Amino acid sequence: MENGASSTKEEGFLSRMALNDNKAGMEGLDRDKINKIIMETSKGSRFYENELKKEQQVNQRIEKMMLQKAQITEQQLKKAQAQVERVALELERSRDLTRVIVHVDMDAFYAAVEMRDCPELKDKPMAVGSMSMLSTSNYHARKFGVRAAMPGFIAKKLCPNLVIVPPNFDKYRAVSDEIREIFADYDPHFQPVSLDEAYLDFTDHLEKRQSWPESCRTHRCRTSSTATGERQVELPQEAVPEVANLSPVLFEDSPSSSPCLLSPEGVRASGGAFEVFGTSVEEAVREMRFRIEQKTTLTASAGIAPNMMLAKVCSDKNKPNGQYVLPSTREAVMDFVQALPVRKVSGIGKVSEKMLNALGISSCSHLAQQMALLSLLFSETSWHHFMQVSLGLGSTYIPRHEERKSMSTERTFKELSKVEEQLSLCRELCEDLAEDMKKEDLKGKTVTLKLKNVNFEVKTRALTLQYAVATADEIFAVAKDLLKMEIENESPQPLRLRLMGVRISAFVGLDDKKPLQKSIIGFLQPGKTGSSGPTQELHQKLENEHFSTRSVLTWHFAGVPTAQKKQEEGGQTSEQQSFFQRAHAKRLQLQAAKSSAQEEGRREAASVITPIDTDAENSLESYAEANKFSDLSEKDFIPPTEAHASTSGCGGSVSESLTCPVCFRQVETTDLNVFNRHIDQCLSNTCRKPDHSTDSDSESDLELESKGLDKHRGESEVEKQEAKNYPQEAQRSLKNHSQTDSSISADNETAPQPRNNKGSILTCPVCQLTQDTNDLTVFNHHVDLCLNQEVLHELRGQTSSPINTLSVTKSKATDRGQLPPRQASKGKSKRRDSPSSPCPKRSKGLGPHNTIDKFFR
DNA sequence: ATACATACC
DNA sequence: TACTGGTATGTAT
Numbered sequence: 001m002e003n004g005a006s007s008t009k010e011e012g013f014l015s016r017m018a019l020n021d022n023k024a025g026m027e028g029l030d031r032d033k034i035n036k037i038i039m040e041t042s043k044g045s046r047f048y049e050n051e052l053k054k055e056q057q058v059n060q061r062i063e064k065m066m067l068q069k070a071q072i073t074e075q076q077l078k079k080a081q082a083q084v085e086r087v088a089l090e091l092e093r094s095r096d097l098t099r100v101i102v103h104v105d106m107d108a109f110y111a112a113v114e115m116r117d118c119p120e121l122k123d124k125p126m127a128v129g130s131m132s133m134l135s136t137s138n139y140h141a142r143k144f145g146v147r148a149a150m151p152g153f154i155a156k157k158l159c160p161n162l163v164i165v166p167p168n169f170d171k172y173r174a175v176s177d178e179i180r181e182i183f184a185d186y187d188p189h190f191q192p193v194s195l196d197e198a199y200l201d202f203t204d205h206l207e208k209r210q211s212w213p214e215s216c217r218t219h220r221c222r223t224s225s226t227a228t229g230e231r232q233v234e235l236p237q238e239a240v241p242e243v244a245n246l247s248p249v250l251f252e253d254s255p256s257s258s259p260c261l262l263s264p265e266g267v268r269a270s271g272g273a274f275e276v277f278g279t280s281v282e283e284a285v286r287e288m289r290f291r292i293e294q295k296t297t298l299t300a301s302a303g304i305a306p307n308m309m310l311a312k313v314c315s316d317k318n319k320p321n322g323q324y325v326l327p328s329t330r331e332a333v334m335d336f337v338q339a340l341p342v343r344k345v346s347g348i349g350k351v352s353e354k355m356l357n358a359l360g361i362s363s364c365s366h367l368a369q370q371m372a373l374l375s376l377l378f379s380e381t382s383w384h385h386f387m388q389v390s391l392g393l394g395s396t397y398i399p400r401h402e403e404r405k406s407m408s409t410e411r412t413f414k415e416l417s418k419v420e421e422q423l424s425l426c427r428e429l430c431e432d433l434a435e436d437m438k439k440e441d442l443k444g445k446t447v448t449l450k451l452k453n454v455n456f457e458v459k460t461r462a463l464t465l466q467y468a469v470a471t472a473d474e475i476f477a478v479a480k481d482l483l484k485m486e487i488e489n490e491s492p493q494p495l496r497l498r499l500m501g502v503r504i505s506a507f508v509g510l511d512d513k514k515p516l517q518k519s520i521i522g523f524l525q526p527g528k529t530g531s532s533g534p535t536q537e538l539h540q541k542l543e544n545e546h547f548s549t550r551s552v553l554t555w556h557f558a559g560v561p562t563a564q565k566k567q568e569e570g571g572q573t574s575e576q577q578s579f580f581q582r583a584h585a586k587r588l589q590l591q592a593a594k595s596s597a598q599e600e601g602r603r604e605a606a607s608v609i610t611p612i613d614t615d616a617e618n619s620l621e622s623y624a625e626a627n628k629f630s631d632l633s634e635k636d637f638i639p640p641t642e643a644h645a646s647t648s649g650c651g652g653s654v655s656e657s658l659t660c661p662v663c664f665r666q667v668e669t670t671d672l673n674v675f676n677r678h679i680d681q682c683l684s685n686t687c688r689k690p691d692h693s694t695d696s697d698s699e700s701d702l703e704l705e706s707k708g709l710d711k712h713r714g715e716s717e718v719e720k721q722e723a724k725n726y727p728q729e730a731q732r733s734l735k736n737h738s739q740t741d742s743s744i745s746a747d748n749e750t751a752p753q754p755r756n757n758k759g760s761i762l763t764c765p766v767c768q769l770t771q772d773t774n775d776l777t778v779f780n781h782h783v784d785l786c787l788n789q790e791v792l793h794e795l796r797g798q799t800s801s802p803i804n805t806l807s808v809t810k811s812k813a814t815d816r817g818q819l820p821p822r823q824a825s826k827g828k829s830k831r832r833d834s835p836s837s838p839c840p841k842r843s844k845g846l847g848p849h850n851t852i853d854k855f856f857r
Numbered sequence: 858a859t860a861c862a863t864a865c866c
Numbered sequence: 867t868a869c870t871g872g873t874a875t876g877t878a879t
Contacts, residue, residue: 017869047869057862133870135866148866151869194866349864381876402874410871446858456869462859501871 016051016058016350017042019145022343024319034145034158041154050456058351062358065377069359072376081372084387088371091391096306097328099396100202100281102186103303103311104288106179107320109196111138112298113175114165126163127155132412135167139320172196175296182291186284191398199308199398202284209279219287221273222294285323306333309394312346333392338365345389364390403507407442408450409433410501415454417494419487426483427476429502434472443468443508447478450501451486458499461486468508475504 018035042048106112110128115121115138125141127134131152141147144159152164176195183190187200209217277287285302292300299321303314306328317324326336341363343353356362359377361370368390375383388394409432416422426449437443447469448462461482469475479502487495 042869045869051869054862129870130868132868135870149870153868197866347864351863379877404873405875406873408872412870414867448859458861460860464858499870503873 014039014048014051014055015354016055017048020147020149020350023142023147024316029143029145031145037157038145038154041157046455058354061351062355065355066358068377069373072373076376077372080375084371084375087384087387088391091388091393095330095391095393096396097330097333098203099306100206100328101305101308101311101396101398102200102202102285102288103305103308103315104179104183104198104200104292104300105302105315105319106196106292107299107301108136108138109175109298110136110167110172111141111165113172114168116297117171118165121163121165124163125159125161126165127152128165128167130164130166131156134164137162175298178296179292179298179300182288182295186288187398189398189400191401199311201398202281202304206279206281206284209284212279214276217277217279217283217287218274219277219291219294221275222297282323282325285325289321289323307392307394307396308398309346309389310336310392311394313340313344316344337390337392338363338368340364342367342389347385348389404440404442405507406503406505407433407436407440407444408448408501408503409436410450410499412452412499414498416497416500419494422483422487422495422497422500423480425500426479426502427472429500430476430479431472433502433504434470434475437470437504442504443470444504444506445469445508446504446506447475447482448503448505449479449482449486450499450503451483451495451497452499454496454498456498459486464506468506469504475502 017038019031019038021029021031042051111126114126114128121138123140125138125144125146127137127141127146129135129152134146134148134150134152134155136148137146137150137155141155141159141162144155144162146155146159146162152162155162155164172195176192179196180190180192180198183192183198183200186202186205190198190200192198275290277283277290281304285304289300289302292298301315301319301321302323303311303317303326304323305311305314305326310326310333314324314326326332342348342356342361345364348356356367359370359373361367361374367374367386371383371387371390374386377383378386409429411425411429413425416425445466445468446462446464448460451459451461453459463478463482465478469478483500
């Protein structure tokens, strides 16, 4: 209602720049005055001009839409209406009101942390960020219109007394860890959205909670002495040393008769006060927020609803330091949604809002009314989303943190126009990115360069390679070409940059190995064979869906010979169990009984659920259900010690490392995706001949690069060679604008060439034999076979590994057009020693780590 | 596959 | 003086 005013006022008024009073703490302030200041401060700037341009683009989009709308006939609308109703009915059937989803959000998080640690700030308007950009502001500052994503210098205009504190992310991360520990007590699989925000599924907790004694629901108030006063500005990375003392205690071992000493003055009274919380959702969430406050001296707000979309909206409702429950009835949900402004919905931003407003839609009730129209004007994904919103539907399943899809780094700076500087910056970015990539053991095939010029115009240029890259040199080899292309396109004008970024995506391990990563679930299921036909089928289906959406397991764990695999697909028989199964079964016997029981319990629960409609691929329900299963399956795979440690009701969190079965190094993660990827890397890394020079003088490379651009022109033999190895687009540029010999020769040292043109040879990490292929699929298959052989040997008690030579012929690979023709040597693969290869000669005396060895003992 | 836009924190 | 940085996803080509 109020919201529309800012965007519909007058044309030419920059709705993009105007104050966004969508957020909490922004009610009842003088918007016109604030907007005036914002405009005056921004007017004429390059930023402003660009915003103007973007605004016009949006306006054109809207015009186009309105034109389209004008051409819609009654009949089309009728038909659309019918379609919409069908979908609505379908969606309605999928409505699930049985879950209790909670969205928790710390109040003004960064600002609150800073205020906590520096009491001087308490009653001042303050914000965290810089003169250029603020990340958040406290509620005092919000009264002036100062808010997140506003540049500090404008904020200062709005509020001259504003104190701007530079961010201290290490501290926020530490606090975030603290609150996440608490989250985990209510939902071990909670999904963090950011440092200060998370979605939790309270359903299971609430069920357990019903039978909890009061003692488990009793929490002590922090002693007043340790509260605000004593907190000084400490060492940056130091969390809270006295956490144990501060944290509210769960009185697990105290008698249930433990007295409630809640003092009359309230929670905050004196040292030894307790508070008892009930068993309802509200109480449980209140308890969680209470514990957060006790532990961190910071407040959180929460929303409770039957799905994520609603929970998110609800958490904003009583912010700060409040919570809001939306009852799990269709009525309550529909009522709630009717009044909901579309802009409040996560996913509907400034632009969508404006477009919807143009159609007279500002609340979700309008959304529902105009659905037929929307279905004709928006893409299917868009209007389906609108439809769900209008029905108050959202995800009832909180997905596990998905696999990362890209990684990037970018930097804004003062105008940068010199080619050498641009290139050296580019290299720097690549180095930073490579470092980050290394931390997560990632390799990606697509490199994207992002440029923003001084007029704030953004450009991206991407190149997808046939092989994955990870090192700074590899990334830079691509990025610099992309950059040079842009430089040359602009020439003779220089690129006047204000930002540069490098992103890498298309990680390997996602699409590549999917075909081979059959279900580990099946292998690990002991004695479930043939028990129930439908269930089996269901599992298969779920697994398929699971693996097609996110790959969790890699082929290393699915190391089953092909013939055997086929049998299992058709329906596994007990005598055809994989060694994984047998090994795992054996291991299970040695497990503590309770562990096994728990694991089993999970599977049992999973197999009871009703099968899913075959044609319901698009149905939310099936999607959600499938994911539930996937989730379980994933956990099934976790070595039992881990899996159970994290499930304890009141317990703490587990943070362990896993040991790579290839290199036997500790991988500092409990994320199986990361772990599996590490193994992928490990295997493919060690298999590749480390032929290219690992590093050459990067500086000289840069110097030569820029020289080449500026001065000497002329095609060289070396360059042609290089060009051959790059995809056409890059070639074009390289040909059109040639460089010097020197720059090129430097390139050759620094930048690794695509291996498929150089006849790469892969070495099996198990048998150490060179495989005459570079088709990873073929090669993986070989390793599968090899691994199996080795493991089977060991299971039979043979310590050495007299492994048969399993060679992969190149025929298969050439079929796929991935082998260069000259890779002829058809003979037996020959042994090769790769010194850098920490090859998996299984050494004994492995510590009690979480290796897959566990399965084999 | 690439480019650009939108969205979220 | 000064308008972010990281990730995901949608839209268009």
